Amino acid sequence: MVTTSQVLIGAHDIVKSFAGFRALDGVNFGVREGSVHAVIGPNGAGKSTLLGVLSGFVPATSGQVTIADVDTTRLDAASIARMGVVRSFQISSIFPHASAIENVKIALQARSRLSWQMIAPARASDVFDVAAASALAAVGIEGDRATPAANLAYGKKRALELAIAIAQEPKVLLLDEPTAGMGAEDIEKTIALIGSIARARTVVLVEHNLRAVEHLCDRVTVLARGKVLAEGSYDEVRGDERVIEAYLGGTAH
Numbered sequence: 001m002v003t004t005s006q007v008l009i010g011a012h013d014i015v016k017s018f019a020g021f022r023a024l025d026g027v028n029f030g031v032r033e034g035s036v037h038a039v040i041g042p043n044g045a046g047k048s049t050l051l052g053v054l055s056g057f058v059p060a061t062s063g064q065v066t067i068a069d070v071d072t073t074r075l076d077a078a079s080i081a082r083m084g085v086v087r088s089f090q091i092s093s094i095f096p097h098a099s100a101i102e103n104v105k106i107a108l109q110a111r112s113r114l115s116w117q118m119i120a121p122a123r124a125s126d127v128f129d130v131a132a133a134s135a136l137a138a139v140g141i142e143g144d145r146a147t148p149a150a151n152l153a154y155g156k157k158r159a160l161e162l163a164i165a166i167a168q169e170p171k172v173l174l175l176d177e178p179t180a181g182m183g184a185e186d187i188e189k190t191i192a193l194i195g196s197i198a199r200a201r202t203v204v205l206v207e208h209n210l211r212a213v214e215h216l217c218d219r220v221t222v223l224a225r226g227k228v229l230a231e232g233s234y235d236e237v238r239g240d241e242r243v244i245e246a247y248l249g250g251t252a253h
């Protein structure tokens, strides 16, 4: 069992009900500082809901969320992002007509603690320009800075999501299926990218690609029907009979 002081972000007896249906049903989950922690499990297991609860986008029905031992259960997503816990954006939140770099800048401006009216707009734009350019470079799409987001190939759109997240310099990055829908080549690139992002951060990774999990993750939590089914190293959980059953039981893909 992980002691409280090692846990950077934790869920304690979390229940999340949607109209009486328990998407999360008493989840305990602790992520050690500096680790890459995978959350796997069949569709509908509650993985995205858990990321939502941790990041403040989804209010828990009961239970507690802590970040570095501070109770953040009732904080909203903006406050939690300011504490350094950032959930990656989905493609649907990208502005299609804005360029790649404008998309990163828009996200930075929206989340900036400074009210942008307080600094001269031109200067604010310069500050964000540097941060946004370096985030694009970190995910390898700096050559597409002026390309409208809608014109980016699928893999580059997913890279832009990551750039938007890392531009905010998170301590904890929550990634929801970053390789979903990608071809083999983009999956390899994304695994390498997450590996390099993770060097300086704590990462929670919801992922179906088990190669990515094996490659990147220090610890794996298996969710099924809103409950933690197993937790351990990749090798420990993949040999667990309940895990095999959950995956082969007809709900996995």
Ligand SMILES: Nc1ncnc2c1ncn2[C@@H]1O[C@H](COP(=O)(O)OP(=O)(O)O)[C@@H](O)[C@H]1O
Binding pocket: 018, 023, 041, 042, 043, 044, 045, 046, 047, 048, 049, 050
């Ligand atoms: N906003 C919502 N309203 C109603 N039901 C939801 C909502 N979000 C998720 N659920 C339900 O909660 C369960 C868990 O969903 P989710 O966390 O998205 O699972 P996963 O990410 O593991 O596939 C599913 O049955 C889903 O239909």
Ligand SMILES: [Mg+2]
Binding pocket: 047, 048, 049, 176
């Ligand atoms: Mg999901």
